[in-house]
Amino acid sequence: MLKSLLVVALVAAIAWLGASAGLGSLFGVVLPYVAIAVFLGGVVWRMVYWAKSPVPFAIPTTGGQEKSLDWIKQAKWDCPDTKWGVVKRMILEVFLFRSLFRNMHAEMKPNDAVNGGPRLVYYSSKWLWVFALLFHYCFFLVFFRHFRFFMEPVPACVGFFEMLDGMFQIGAPRFYMTGGLLFCAVLFLLLRRLANPRVRYISLFQDYFPLWLIMGIAGSGICMRYFTKTDITQVKAYIMGLVQFHPISAAGIDPVFFMHVALVSVLLAYFPFSKLTHMAGVFFSPTRNLPCDTRRTRHENPWNPEKNFLTYPEYEDMYREAMADAGLPLDKPLEKKSGE
Amino acid sequence: MYNKTAVIAGIVAFLVICSSPFWCGFSSDSYKKPEIVTQKDKNKECVEDVAFMRAEHMQLLNEWRDQALRNGSRVYVNAKGKKFDISLQNTCLKCHNNYEEFCDKCHKTNNVEPYCWTCHILPKGSK
Numbered sequence: 001m002l003k004s005l006l007v008v009a010l011v012a013a014i015a016w017l018g019a020s021a022g023l024g025s026l027f028g029v030v031l032p033y034v035a036i037a038v039f040l041g042g043v044v045w046r047m048v049y050w051a052k053s054p055v056p057f058a059i060p061t062t063g064g065q066e067k068s069l070d071w072i073k074q075a076k077w078d079c080p081d082t083k084w085g086v087v088k089r090m091i092l093e094v095f096l097f098r099s100l101f102r103n104m105h106a107e108m109k110p111n112d113a114v115n116g117g118p119r120l121v122y123y124s125s126k127w128l129w130v131f132a133l134l135f136h137y138c139f140f141l142v143f144f145r146h147f148r149f150f151m152e153p154v155p156a157c158v159g160f161f162e163m164l165d166g167m168f169q170i171g172a173p174r175f176y177m178t179g180g181l182l183f184c185a186v187l188f189l190l191l192r193r194l195a196n197p198r199v200r201y202i203s204l205f206q207d208y209f210p211l212w213l214i215m216g217i218a219g220s221g222i223c224m225r226y227f228t229k230t231d232i233t234q235v236k237a238y239i240m241g242l243v244q245f246h247p248i249s250a251a252g253i254d255p256v257f258f259m260h261v262a263l264v265s266v267l268l269a270y271f272p273f274s275k276l277t278h279m280a281g282v283f284f285s286p287t288r289n290l291p292c293d294t295r296r297t298r299h300e301n302p303w304n305p306e307k308n309f310l311t312y313p314e315y316e317d318m319y320r321e322a323m324a325d326a327g328l329p330l331d332k333p334l335e336k337k338s339g340e
Numbered sequence: 341m342y343n344k345t346a347v348i349a350g351i352v353a354f355l356v357i358c359s360s361p362f363w364c365g366f367s368s369d370s371y372k373k374p375e376i377v378t379q380k381d382k383n384k385e386c387v388e389d390v391a392f393m394r395a396e397h398m399q400l401l402n403e404w405r406d407q408a409l410r411n412g413s414r415v416y417v418n419a420k421g422k423k424f425d426i427s428l429q430n431t432c433l434k435c436h437n438n439y440e441e442f443c444d445k446c447h448k449t450n451n452v453e454p455y456c457w458t459c460h461i462l463p464k465g466s467k
């Protein structure tokens with residue numbers, strides 16, 4: 001936990017000091033270009049790698065009844081048996097995180113009135129689901145708002161979301177709710193790992209690292225917008241220079257900006273090789289993308305060896321005449337030749 | 341590769357969406373930082389220096405509004421100790437009277453919509 005914090009702090013400090021020392025072009029030009037290339041290439045490599053991996057078994061693990069006999073009610077949302085049903089389940093998974101909605105929590109109640117003693121209670125804890133939704137949607141909106149720096153003219157929908165986001169018109173520059181909520185949601189996701197002993201036990205460096213990184217990104221962004229300030233007209237000119245492949249000088253931009261860019265670059269470059277690839281991975285999960293029709297259709301294991309056995313119909317085809325002569329019963333009777 | 345069509349469609353969609361700013365950057369003219377017309381009289385000094393005004397003018401205006409309308413004090417003392425009358429119409433817009441060339445240029449390119457003009461009347465030379 002502390003190690004990952006240290007790494008993030010180190011990245012931020014190096015970028016900040018480097019930019020202060022006049023190495024802005026390294027952290028503001030080379031690093032973002034490399035990071036974007038690694039991100040795009042890495043995610044495509046991941047997708048191809050997963051697409052090449054065979055799925056030996058149909059494993060659509062679900063929390064509901066598979067389609068069975070007519071009088072047994074099928075859990076249509078959880079256990080779809082058609083392609084369209086799988087698409088619906090996937091859309092709900094991607095946009096509403098349905099599997100997190102079922103986040104099972106076990107708790108020992110020491111003095112239960114019903115049992116007259118200790119009792120184990122299971123329930124679905126919704127906090128993870130709520131904060132995961134909040135985190136992902138806020139992050140998306142924050143990212144989407146940044147398109148005002150990447151595009152000229154700025155698309156109208158960016159303005160619309162900015163208007164909604166800054167609806168309360170608190171202060172100037174207007175306070176954006178998503179920025180604050182993003183920070184709170186990341187804080188919750190971090191505290192969850194620290195406060196719950198069972199989750200803490202299974203948490204590793206690679207679980208804390210992205211959380212610290214995103215916290216650093218959100219923090220430096222909030223800092224730049226509301227506290228330390230920077231000349232955003234110059235920032236836009238600088239970013240448009242990157243977008244149009246003729247970078248301009250980094251002079252006149254606050255070092256915090258380069259710290260922000262460096263942290264985002266590290267996140268992008270880290271993305272394809274970490275758990276963050278669940279963005280692409282969710283579509284490749286056999287438990288989510290296979291229809292639950294295992295009782296109806298046979299799932300062929302792609303690495304099954306070449307068939308070197310005879311099926312009974314093939315056997316009968318080979319020996320039909322001999323079998324008929326011997327008076328053995330046949331599935332498909334021997335056709336009598338005409339004229340005999 | 342399994343499910344070739346779906347996977348390739350996904351990869352193409354991913355690449356197109358993620359690189360969209362670059363494509364849009366290619367198709368449009370090279371971006372130029374907007375040149376603003378500051379004021380007619382070059383000898384006059386603004387309430388604070390240029391770097392401060394560039395980064396913090398919105399916060400300053402917000403503070404001025406609170407100070408003038410909520411606290412009723414209309415005197416601003418700047419970093420050099422000089423006193424100014426707190427007023428958008430009579431202090432700021434006296435010199436910066438070209439709304440389109442001064443305010444609007446940067447606000448438009450950065451997609452900023454200040455809510456000054458929900459109370460104040462837009463200066464002349466605007467739409």
